[in-house]
Amino acid sequence: MSIEVVDWSPRWAEQFDELAAVLRTALAGVASARVEHVGSTSVLGLAAKPVLDVDVIVAVRDVLRSRDDLREAYAAVKRALAADPGMDIDTYLAGKSAVLQQVLEASGRMTPEELDAIRRLNGG
Secondary structure (H helix, E strand, O other), rough: OOOOOEOEEEEEEHHHHHHHHHHHHOOOOOOEEEEEEOOOOOOOOHHHHHHOOOEEEEOOEEEEOOHHHHHHHHHHHHHHHHOOOOOOHHHHHHHHHHHHHHHHHHHHOOOOOHHHHHHHHHHO
């Protein structure tokens, strides 16, 4: 598989705006959620792979820093998924959803409705 790096495109910002609008609508009930354009395509003038990197931020890092049990559970799930030689990125991401839902709940910053909205977005 080859990697393609292309000249910066103003279309990337437009594509992010379109995608972010959809995500923000879906996350309307999650007051703490932020949608951010990250990675090389978010940097004006920088050549990049023509793939947008988008982060939806809801307070995961701080919980994992403070809760050994959840950090270890998350690491175990990631390792188990990565050990499957046929693992693809979509299945990997979906496989982490249950433990991430526990992390979000442990944050104490989200209402049951917000947690349910995220669960639905992740196919749960």
